[in-house]
Amino acid sequence: MLKESRNIEVRNSFFNLRYPFWHDDTLKISGSEMTENCRAALWYTSNAVIRDTKLHGIKALRECADIRIENSDIISQEFGWSVRGIVMKDTRAVSEYFMMRSERLEFDNVTLDGKYSFQYITDSVFENMNY
DSSP states (O other): OEESOEEEEEESOEEOSSOOEESOEEEEEESOEEOTTOTTOEESOEEEEEESOEEOSTTOEESOEEEEEESOEEEOTTTTBTOEEEEEEEEEEEEESTTTTOEEEEEEEEEEEEESTTTTOBSOEEESOBO
């Protein structure tokens, strides 16, 4: 949908399609929903803020950098592979292989239900986590 876009703001939107945000820079998403059919929602994206959003499709975040996620709900297998500079706050996540091969993660008040999470991560800080 939005490929190689810059300075985009998406509010109160519903996504039921594959690959909506790839190679985007300076992206804001709020009050939105990405369904289980929304495969690989954000790939190769940088400088994004995601708030009050449901990320429910497989592989929702991959090879992204400098992403802030707040007050969101994640149900996504293979979420957050090979990402850098992810800040996550007040969020719930259900995932397998969550944040594999990632670096510079900062999590605060995140509830995680996952298998095989945080494999091969570096330089990360976790506060107030709930497993």
